Amino acid sequence: DADVTQTPRNRITKTGKRIMLECSQTKGHDRMYWYRQDPGLGLRLIYYSFDVKDINKGEISDGYSVSRQAQAKFSLSLESAIPNQTALYFCATSDLRTDTQYFGPGTRLTVL
């Protein structure tokens, strides 16, 4: 079984809709992240969380919110989706001992 899972894997929605992307991990890591990937722009950090009580904005947090429901779960919400939020979204965890990030398979979101 995958260590970092994301649901849904693909989603098509309309402008103005509220969308939630979910992430679960079985790696036991405290630190979790949400990134978006756009062609030519690489990965950009949206939000990150160092533990259940700690939430931090990344470089492109406008239009997004997150919830850390438990150590293993970190969800990303788009309150009112817009077309320029069409992208590939990745959840990741990090292991401080090995200084390694572990990524989920991604969610491809299309906003029409």
Add this chain to the structure above:
Amino acid sequence: GDSVTQMEGPVTLSEEAFLTINCTYTATGYPSLFWYVQYPGEGLQLLLKATKADDKGSNKGFEATYRKETTSFHLEKGSVQVSDSAVYFCALRPAGGYQKVTFGTGTKLQVIP
């Protein structure tokens, strides 16, 4: 702020060719440096890393050496295979406790038989 610059792709090579993907960085002190690889339809995974100057990271035939004097961390492989076709990301984490990781824009590699 910290930044990572990678050569633009795509890079197309024949099987068994030599690969170099250039990466340079801007950061203060001695950041940790990484190469991540993204295979089609998958998330990124760590390929190799180096944490101090002159360190060489290596994995699966890939190598990269941390060059402080040129602020570079170029990825090399002596003989690429079709299975190496992927997108490669250079990344850094600033020195001094935990800071967020900054990724480059990625370089797509296509290896043809």
